[in-house]
Amino acid sequence: MIDYFETKSQPITRFMVLQAYGRVKANKGGSGIDGMSWAYLEQHQSAELYKLWNRLTSGSYYPQAVKQVAIPKKGGGERLLGIPTLLDRIAQEVVRTQLERIVEPLFHNSSFGYRPNRNCHGAVAQARENTFNHNFAIDMDIKGFFDNIDHELMMKAVGHYCSDTWVLLYVERWLKAGVIQKDGNFTPSETGTPQGGVISPLLANIFLHVAFDRWMELNHPDKPFERYADDIVVHCRTEKQSCYMLDKISQRMTACRLTLHPEKTKIINLRGTAVKDYPKGFDFLGFTIRPEAFNHAGKIKAIPGIYVSRKSRTSIGQKFGELNLHKWRTTLEHIAREINPILNGIINYYYKFRKSDMKLVWIQLNGKLLKWIKWEKGLGSTAAGKYLHTKYRENPNLFAHWALVHP
Numbered sequence: 001m002i003d004y005f006e007t008k009s010q011p012i013t014r015f016m017v018l019q020a021y022g023r024v025k026a027n028k029g030g031s032g033i034d035g036m037s038w039a040y041l042e043q044h045q046s047a048e049l050y051k052l053w054n055r056l057t058s059g060s061y062y063p064q065a066v067k068q069v070a071i072p073k074k075g076g077g078e079r080l081l082g083i084p085t086l087l088d089r090i091a092q093e094v095v096r097t098q099l100e101r102i103v104e105p106l107f108h109n110s111s112f113g114y115r116p117n118r119n120c121h122g123a124v125a126q127a128r129e130n131t132f133n134h135n136f137a138i139d140m141d142i143k144g145f146f147d148n149i150d151h152e153l154m155m156k157a158v159g160h161y162c163s164d165t166w167v168l169l170y171v172e173r174w175l176k177a178g179v180i181q182k183d184g185n186f187t188p189s190e191t192g193t194p195q196g197g198v199i200s201p202l203l204a205n206i207f208l209h210v211a212f213d214r215w216m217e218l219n220h221p222d223k224p225f226e227r228y229a230d231d232i233v234v235h236c237r238t239e240k241q242s243c244y245m246l247d248k249i250s251q252r253m254t255a256c257r258l259t260l261h262p263e264k265t266k267i268i269n270l271r272g273t274a275v276k277d278y279p280k281g282f283d284f285l286g287f288t289i290r291p292e293a294f295n296h297a298g299k300i301k302a303i304p305g306i307y308v309s310r311k312s313r314t315s316i317g318q319k320f321g322e323l324n325l326h327k328w329r330t331t332l333e334h335i336a337r338e339i340n341p342i343l344n345g346i347i348n349y350y351y352k353f354r355k356s357d358m359k360l361v362w363i364q365l366n367g368k369l370l371k372w373i374k375w376e377k378g379l380g381s382t383a384a385g386k387y388l389h390t391k392y393r394e395n396p397n398l399f400a401h402w403a404l405v406h407p
Contacts, residue, residue: 012094029089032067056170068181069081080147092174103161113205134235138267140234140265145230151189155168155175211252211256219248266278270290287312308354326368344400365401373387
């Protein structure tokens with residue numbers, strides 16, 4: 001009989017590994033440098049998970065280097081991810097579960113990223129709420145945060161909250177596992193925790209809890225803030241206070257061996273009196289918070305509002321453009337089945353606060369569907385428009401966005 005709760009020298013049960021396998025499998029994701037696929041792992045689950053558990057419990061587990069993968073950033077350029085192997089991701093999930101259980105109750109209430117029952121919408125809503133009695137904000141950007149986390153300080157932070165030897169052992173090994181670059185060369189890991197790892201978001205939260213959240217709570221408890229991973233907004237009442245806080249935060253980041261991005265970190269003047277000119281709004285997690293005119297008893301007041309950011313709308317439009325829908329030689333129904341998951345994801349995220357901001361995006365998408373009809377059916381503009389409208393009348397729910405802006 002298999003005892004899934006059996007342990008060896010390290011207090012890791014086979015059941016813990018099996019649970020971690022289920023959670024990692026649910027998130028799917030690509031292979032690491034060993035090329036092991038989910039199909040292979042499912043077929044050899046019992047043997048592979050047993051070997052992993054055996055190595056974890058004996059202390060002989062050493063992770064492989066992560067595979068470097070580049071993904072495009074919204075504002076241009078690339079973001080480099082480090083993809084661990086499937087077995088390394090499962091091992092990380094075992095440790096992440098144990099570590100999260102310890103640190104999650106300690107995290108600051110204004111930390112929203114990668115935490116249970118917290119999300120981007122909560123962070124954006126709180127940011128707007130704090131602008132009602134704080135006319136200024138600091139929009140912070142930490143330069144290359146995930147790449148520049150100091151390993152010594154990271155281990156010190158983890159060790160402060162967790163005394164489990166096996167957790168500290170494996171966290172340190174993951175930090176130092178190294179990277180196989182896109183060109184195939186190996187690069188040792190001197191700093192940073194690669195984005196793409198299962199445990200990296202939690203480690204980032206632990207580091208910034210010490211470096212920023214807890215520091216703010218102890219030294220500047222009257223300055224509210226929101227943090228989603230390394231995206232941070234700090235609220236201030238005056239220009240002078242904003243300048244003072246920016247200087248203090250910059251000093252704190254330097255002490256923690258991090259640097260604020262000199263161009264992307266900005267003071268925002270939402271509606272206050274200032275000597276210098278500052279931006280009037282800021283982008284946060286895909287949304288823009290800026291003042292909007294509001295008529296109250298015959299007087300015009302500036303009330304902060306939440307909008308879908310221009311950068312987000314541009315990015316969505318580019319994504320639709322890259323699909324080249326007009327070149328698909330298929331049916332309209334098949335196109336709908338393919339893109340509706342994308343549309344539903346966009347709607348679920350960006351329709352939380354204002355619906356009107358996305359109208360132009362949906363009009364443009366309808367235009368791309370019209371172009372498909374013209375190419376596929378060989379129709380002119382007027383006939384293609386009638387065809388699309390007929391399809392809408394026959395099935396108004398064919399495309400997810402038709403409930404919002406119909407053709």
